[in-house]
Amino acid sequence: xxxxxxxxxxxxxxxxxxxxxxxxxxxxxxxxxxxxxxxxxxxxxxxxxxxxxxxxxxxxxxxxxxxxxxxxxxxxxxxxxxxxxxxxxxxxxxxxxxxxxxxxxxxxxxxxxxxxxxxxxxxxxxxxxxxxxxxxxxxxxxxxxxxxxxxxxxxxxxxxxxxxxxxxxxxxxxxxxxxxxxxxxxxxxxxxxxxxxxxxxxxxxxxxxxxxxxxxxxxxxxxxxxxxxxxxxxxxxxxxxxxxxxxxxxxxxxxxxxxxxxxxxxxxxxxxxxxxxxxxxxxxxxxxxxxxxxxxxxxxxxxxxxxxxxxxxxxxxxxxxxxxxxxxxxxxxxxxxxxxxxxxxxxxxxxxxxxxxxxxxxxxxxxxxxxxxxxxxxxxxxxxxxxxxxxxxxxxxxxxxxxxxxxxxxxxxxxxxxxxxxxxxxxxxxxxxxxxxxxxxxxxxxxxxxxxxxxxxxxxxxxxxxxxxxxxxxxxxxxxxxxxxxxxxxxxxxxxxxxxxxxxxxxxxxxxxxxxxxxxxxxxxxxxxxxxxxxxxxxxxxxxxxxxxxxxxxxxxxx
Numbered sequence: 001x002x003x004x005x006x007x008x009x010x011x012x013x014x015x016x017x018x019x020x021x022x023x024x025x026x027x028x029x030x031x032x033x034x035x036x037x038x039x040x041x042x043x044x045x046x047x048x049x050x051x052x053x054x055x056x057x058x059x060x061x062x063x064x065x066x067x068x069x070x071x072x073x074x075x076x077x078x079x080x081x082x083x084x085x086x087x088x089x090x091x092x093x094x095x096x097x098x099x100x101x102x103x104x105x106x107x108x109x110x111x112x113x114x115x116x117x118x119x120x121x122x123x124x125x126x127x128x129x130x131x132x133x134x135x136x137x138x139x140x141x142x143x144x145x146x147x148x149x150x151x152x153x154x155x156x157x158x159x160x161x162x163x164x165x166x167x168x169x170x171x172x173x174x175x176x177x178x179x180x181x182x183x184x185x186x187x188x189x190x191x192x193x194x195x196x197x198x199x200x201x202x203x204x205x206x207x208x209x210x211x212x213x214x215x216x217x218x219x220x221x222x223x224x225x226x227x228x229x230x231x232x233x234x235x236x237x238x239x240x241x242x243x244x245x246x247x248x249x250x251x252x253x254x255x256x257x258x259x260x261x262x263x264x265x266x267x268x269x270x271x272x273x274x275x276x277x278x279x280x281x282x283x284x285x286x287x288x289x290x291x292x293x294x295x296x297x298x299x300x301x302x303x304x305x306x307x308x309x310x311x312x313x314x315x316x317x318x319x320x321x322x323x324x325x326x327x328x329x330x331x332x333x334x335x336x337x338x339x340x341x342x343x344x345x346x347x348x349x350x351x352x353x354x355x356x357x358x359x360x361x362x363x364x365x366x367x368x369x370x371x372x373x374x375x376x377x378x379x380x381x382x383x384x385x386x387x388x389x390x391x392x393x394x395x396x397x398x399x400x401x402x403x404x405x406x407x408x409x410x411x412x413x414x415x416x417x418x419x420x421x422x423x424x425x426x427x428x429x430x431x432x433x434x435x436x437x438x439x440x441x442x443x444x445x446x447x448x449x450x451x452x453x454x455x456x457x458x459x460x461x462x463x464x465x466x467x468x469x470x471x472x473x474x475x476x477x478x479x480x481x482x483x484x485x486x487x488x489x490x491x492x493x494x495x496x497x498x499x500x501x502x503x504x505x506x507x508x509x510x511x512x513x514x515x516x517x518x519x520x521x522x523x524x525x526x527x528x529x530x531x532x533x534x535x536x537x538x539x540x541x542x543x544x545x546x547x548x549x550x551x552x553x554x555x556x557x558x559x
Contacts, residue, residue: 034140040148042126046137049168049299050119051333052098054088063087064342064379068498069416070505075559076494078345081309085115088340094163101160105131113307115340120303132156132167165333168299193392194465195455197241197276200476202394203451204277204549206483211246212281214486218252218312219278221271221475222286224297224319227264229271229285230460237272237458247279255304256287266318268459269467270475274316278479281486284312302337311346313485313495316383316478318351318471320372323410324360331373331410338379342498347485349478350374351470352384352446353404356520357438357531357540367522369406369437369531375445376408381499382445383474384542385452386514397546398534399517400452404470405532405540408442416501417444420538428535433527447500449514449542450476480547484556496556503544508537510552511545 040046054060066074079087090098095116102110102121110121125137125148132154139148149169156164200206223229231250238249251271267287275283286304288297298319305311323331341348358370375382384405386397407413413421421444425432450473457467485495496502514534519541521531532540 034142037139037141040125040137044125047122051165052090052117054117056087064339068501070502079343089116097163115306118303168296204547206549208245211279212486214489217486218282219314219482220284220312222301222317223267227267228258229267230263233458245279251285252282253284263459265459269457274475274479277476278482281482314347314478314482316349316475323371323373345495345497348380350380351474352382354402354469357406359522371406371408378414378443381447383477384446384449385470385473386449387453399541401520403519407438407444409439411443416504444540446543450546510555513545514542
């Protein structure tokens, strides 16, 4: 960097007072289940992530539309990482200002990424609090987990604010893991007692021949909540439940650090089921245990995607926060990261959540539904949940009452889904919840669904029944999309990439329409515990429905 510019910026920042600073809101308030463990020692090392303003976001969005729209001449002509970097790389001025600001405060231990839009810098807590006025770093603990976060909002000078989206590692805390646990169902002779790979493959019409064969195909799960899988659990799961189809019993690559101790039920579920529907496909696991206390695990994963040129084509993620707990600036930037993945041909699938429409209490006798992010992002494929109409037989599916769904309060409805969503709102107008509960012009989700109730999982070498949640349905759908990718790649076709524009143009073929049942909502006099209800075609509980694999393969195997 030009030494004169560095000197100028050093003098500029050393002479500024608070009057010229712009304050960043806290991204999320520390929930009461985190216990304060005291101020961090001023000499303690922190790692913060600086999200630099990117260029050409509108062009990135337009490029994503063209490469994802099956009617576009550019369909499937995905970009590589270098091309994405050339498109969004921060301006030279942005890079100089941010680097100069950091160096003016003695911060020089920084790593960047291929796209140059993230900087991860190590500094002492004392330097961080000087760099970001208003920040005060404390340690918090929960269930043996320790994090370092700021107890107050931070500021940066207005000159720098124009070049930063946010600084990560200050406020956001990992949400508590949520699992739906159902009572033990009664036994019944001659029928199934829980969802296993064989049940899924029967319901979704996967034959023994429907396994991966392509050498250049891969799939991944990402885990953020101090979760990790155990290789011995995966091997035992496949020994018990994988006997009827060719499969792999080992993960090919772990990106990150596997933690010690007991395996996590969430991690076991994700890995075991993406490798059951996406059978015999190379599988990666992105994991974050062992990270620095000041890192935000979800953000760490996003940074990794911006720095790896060789990535699996399908990623499934069972993770989310309430939209209203996050800053709009943070969500907008994460959306841009999703677009960067989509233009590269990567399919991102997120669980829709396990709280139905959700409920936020605004005041006395006033409630509204509570959408979840990233489920509400227009640039990911969101997966809802179903259950069998008859819990003992492989029958048709109905809504699982926990299935997350609804309408974003932050993101407008994307063009690709407008017709389908307006059709739903019109067809069920008489039975919709009051409009004060949801935003009819927001991004509507989920997009697709699968069984999310009563799964068998092996965790810590023990087969565990009755595990439920959209964290089960998401890897199930992801595995099937990875299978379809394998078929496409073997025919010289590009990977599916961002699926939604094509999914909404299909308008249902290849999917079992789910038309019965409602999910939960606010427990009040107006909606009486209900959210939205399923209906023919698309609905905000199960999306377009659940996969009928051979029909979906046929529909998605064309150019």
